[in-house]
Amino acid sequence: MLKVHHLSNSRSQRILWLLEELDLDYELVLHPRDPVTVRSPESLFKIHPLGKGPTIEHDGGALPESGAIIDFVTRKLAGGRLSVPESSPEFSDYLFWLLYAEGSAMGPVVFDLLDGMTGGGCGEALRGFYLNEVKHSFDFMENVLSRQEPFLASGFTAADINMTWVLELSEPCGHLEAHPRMTAYLRRMQARPAYARAMQKGGRQDLTMFRPAQPLPLT
Ligand SMILES: N[C@@H](CCC(=O)N[C@@H](CS)C(=O)NCC(=O)O)C(=O)O
Structure with a gap:
């Protein structure tokens, strides 16, 4: 089954939304951000060396990068739904x-x-x-x-x-x-x-956290 690795409060939310729109089955794995650096936790690096959200796993392989995931899911798992075929003027x-x-x-x-x-x-x-x-x-x-x-x-x-x-x-x-x-x-x-529905599954999204009062120790 398709596994979606979701980094909390991140753009991997868009993959949950895509899958909800397509009504496809998936297993959701939530990776909370590091509370100090707000970066990916170690658990995401165990899925793929880039350690980024989103990453999906399918047929034993791991795929990061939103655009690649969206193209993969729409074309390979959804029969082209929500994408546009080559034959279309669009x-x-x-x-x-x-x-x-x-x-x-x-x-x-x-x-x-x-x-x-x-x-x-x-x-x-x-x-x-x-x-x-x-x-x-x-x-x-x-x-x-x-x-x-x-x-x-x-x-x-x-x-x-x-x-x-x-x-x-x-x-x-x-x-x-x-x-x-x-x-x-x-x-x-x-x-x-x-x-x-995707929001409910992915957890609360608060993007104001990227506007901290104090500078973050970015690594
Ligand atoms: N272009 C990539 C960007 C991936 C990316 O940078 N994801 C962020 C989440 S918003 C991330 O993993 N940040 C945590 C970190 O880099 O430590 C995509 O669209 O998937």
Whole structure:
């Protein structure tokens, strides 16, 4: 059976949401974050050398990386449901949004998060660069969502699941404040019944923990 390794309060929540949307059976293994460093516990490194959430196990192999997991699950375990076939005119758009989430959109947001977590560890030059990247990327997404919603005109896909986490993580950093379409989209995604079921299984999500009052001892 498919096993999902979920790091508490993390983007592995999106894999639970995907599986709930697809109504697939899975075994959930919860890995609580280290309470001091908020990083992965040792138990995740026993599953895969990268020690990241999400990681899945299937047929004796371990697979990390959200986009790879989503593609694997939709195509191999769900007969293509919630993905887009090569024959569709939306195939390239689907691939773009599925991979843009972690390939480009997330990077600058994570820099901002790390800057906050380390009490300004990024420094002025890097801060200017990543904030500009966040603005450029978020204005682009806002523009797309003002023409169509969700990200593919034909309807909800697994790419929305990958994209939603980017927006969720961005919200406590204030990046959605000037982006009303993205905020409305996020609320609609969070209102899906499968999202609520996944939340119940994955445990409470509190992303404000990435805005600590004191700098964290990041390792
Ligand atoms: N691009 C990867 C990123 C994986 C990743 O960095 N996951 C975070 C969870 S939000 C993690 O494992 N953090 C704990 C750590 O690195 O110690 C994906 O989408 O799966």
